[in-house]
Amino acid sequence: MNKRIDNILDNKWWQEVAVVLFSFTIYTLKNDWMLFSSFISIAMGVFFYCILYMHAQFNRFFLLPILFKANKPFTYIILTLFGVFVFSVILYEITKMDMFANCHLYQNSHQRSYAYQLASVLGTLVCILSPIIVFKFYRIHRKQTDAALLFNQMQLNSLKGQLNPHFLFNTFNTLYGISLQFPDRTPDLIMKVSQLMRYQLESNSKQCVSLEDELEFINSYVQLEKERVGYRCDIHFESKVDIEYTYKISPMLLIAFIENAFKHGTCAIENCFVKITISVENGLLHLHVANSIPKKNDVVSTKIGLKNTIERLNLIYGKDYKLDVKDDKQTYIVDLEIQLKKFVG
Template identity: 35%
Template structure:
């Protein structure tokens, strides 16, 4: 990385020197007849180009890093003016005396200032690009961390369901273990992707609900409705399942009373409307509804769809509502 940066700096400065030389040749082309030969005219332009670039290089590679960047501004200004004056004096005093030195000083002051503007503009662009890359890397790392948190959370809830059926000595337990393995296979495969088809994600939720419905037997009614065209739409994997898990955990699973869970998915144009309503038990156990799953999904929504989602959670007396809208085109 350092070697490439060094090579880029060398090439950039060689390019700047060539450009200044070309500009000097073009600016002096009208007076080429004053010189004995084209070669002497070229040497004149080369001398001016070297002097211009010498002032710029001294400023860029010595004065800025050792004085300006260390906030020694007064010394920096003195040294910049002194270095420009020194180069102007060497260049012009022998031929034109002090008026020539003044004119040459002002010319180099202008060119050095132009070089400084280009230098700070380029450095600012590099810093901005590095900050964007750091933000992107941080965002990716945070999303990976949040996605990895979903895996044990979902597995824990699913194993609880299988354990409950095994204690009841249900003959469906072996089939449900196989069903769980399919769910876990999808989860592991989808976790490697940034997005999955919305159709596949909803099929995953439907299979999870079938597993839970068998475990909860007849004391919970689960409805899952999908309306609209899913074709081509994609979504971040495992983004919706925490809402479903919480509806089961804090609804049917927390009571022996008859309960109900209604989940509806509506697609309008490219907007996903995901609604979950679950009944609440009469006696609410002491628990924190806003657990790891919901906090996780809130954070993921903020990172993945910062300006393209709305999440409204309403805790009513008899039921709990989750209304999520995501624009899947963003």
């Protein structure tokens, strides 16, 4: 239903019909000619409206471009006033013709005055031009919005394309480290990695996934890291959602912060830790990630994952999210808050 209404609003012909009906209704309410059953009265009323409509269209196609394209408001005002004067004189002269002798239209003296015709021309001009201008700016705004959405989607797809190989690279590095220390566990871990890759590929074509699927993906990744460094690193992961199976989130949006914590927080042998807490209350997701910073850090980071994730946050949420990063040389803390939308279907 909404799509049908949007199509009508976007269609210039339907807009034109709406403008004619609106202005014609106002015109009939202003005059009493529709109250008479005389065919001549009705015909002359329609004839007068056509003249008023022609004046409005003349202003629309010949004078409005002077205002919007040439950006000359003073010239537009002068020409508009001149056009109103000319058409009001034409109407005034028509009312004095003999054809109105047997017509009930404009029989009152004030209706045949020049001031009345001037008011009719001005009023009809406003009634016709106002919705036309509104529809024009609506189409322009809609076109700009659609273009912006398309551009944002292209950027998001580009960022996803960069993030996925980045995640794949880090995951295989993790798998390589485990295979060196615990070769007997490698087959099971390969299966876990394949599940992660499957989720990554399946979610790549989706704008949103359920929060539960994303949390399960994150949990699987954390379990994989525990297999690698859990024997020497304090790893804690906790997630709390107030209403399960309710929210949706852009896929692979949180994983970069978690990857970063394991990449830098587990490269030391002593006193290393990674703490991850994800909570959702009333749709507000709060991600808290804290990891230790080793005194000597030999890990080289390009920060591609973090950079791309922040760009995705900007594209998806604009200013409607909070990201706070603290680095005190011993602990690296990330706090992210985003308002989730309800998941349907």
